[in-house]
Each structure stands twice: as C-alpha cells, then as structure tokens.
Amino acid sequence: MTDTSTQPQGDRPLELAFEQLHRDSRFNRLFTLAALILSIAAIFVSLMEVSAMRTQQKATVWPSVSMQQRYNSEGFRLILTNKGVGPALIGDIKLFLGLSEIDDVDQAILETLGEERAFSYENYSMVNPSSGVVAPGETVDLFAVSWDERTRALINDWAPRINVTTCYCSIHGDCFATSLRSIQPTRTESCNGAQVP
Secondary structure (H helix, E strand, O other): OOOOOOOOOOHHHHHHHHHHHHHHHHHHHHHHHHHHHHHHHHHHHHHHHHHHHHHHHHHHHOOEEEEEEEEEOOOEEHHHHHEOOOOOOEEEEEEEEEOOOOOHHHHHHHHHHHHOOOOOOHHHHHHHHOEEEOOOOEEEEEEEEEOOHHHHHHHHHHHOOOEEEEEEEEOOOOOOEOOOOOOOEEEOOOOOOOOOO
C-alpha cells in the first residue's frame, strides 16, 4: 500500500484525471457497442421491409393463366384465360393429342377424319399467342370450331385426348408452366419465347 500522505500534492489531480479518463473510455466503449448493435438491427429491419415491399409489388402484377375446353350450342373452344391481376408474358404453346404434339392441325384433322370428311381452316379458327402478352381478364380462343357433322366427329375423337401446354412469366420474371390437364401452374426457371423485361 502506498502512503499518499507523503506524495506531493501536485500529482493527485493528475491521478484523478487519469481515473476519470479510464472511467469515461469504458462508458464510451459501451455506448459505441450499443450504437453499433442498433445500427445493425436497423439495417436488418430495412432489408426485411424491402423484401416485404418487393413481395407485395410482385403480388400486384401476378398473372394466373388457365386453359379450358368449352362446349356450347354453337361449337367447341379451347381457351386460355389470364385470371390474374398482371399481364402474362406467354412462352411457347403446344397442342397435343395423347402424347403426340400437333405441328400441323390440318394434317391431324385429315388423320382423324379421313380424306373424305376432313376440313381445313375454313371450318376452324386458331390463335397462338406465343411470345405475346395476355392482359388480366383476357381470354384467347386457341382453337375453335362451329358444330356440324364433321366437327362433332373430330371433337368426339379429340376431346378426351387433347392437351395444351404453355409457359408464362410475370413482368418480374417469375415463370410458370401449365396445361389443360393441370390443376395448378408449377414454377419454372424460364419460358422459351416469353419476352421478360
């Protein structure tokens, strides 16, 4: 133990100043650490908010494409409808009978009905919106025929076997594949032919 009574009085204020400085630096370190932790927390919260805003932004322009067969007194139609709230950027659309892709509709009609009963584009209409855009709420007739004896024979043969597949993307690049036979679209990496910005 040091005898402070023998120390010169001039050193005492210097010693007190060093003790005060040491105490202050401990508090400064604590305050600095607290400020650093709060800054990191603020950055984390900001990143979470940006992620939530991005998700919300995507949901406001989300397309939802479905395909259906429609029959009525006038005829038969294969339709594609965008039931979503954003535009659908359509990729390739393919028409199948069973497992075989139909590249030439006239040829498929000829093979199904035979040469004497076959008909051509004058009796059907076909639209292929591949590489196009389908607006929210828009319906596109992919294939349509008006009823007569030949078209009824064709649809009776094709209806249980026909399938249409397509891939579509949102304007944010989220892509999905769907078909006439699927209940829900499935997420995919990209679509051939879809022009994503």
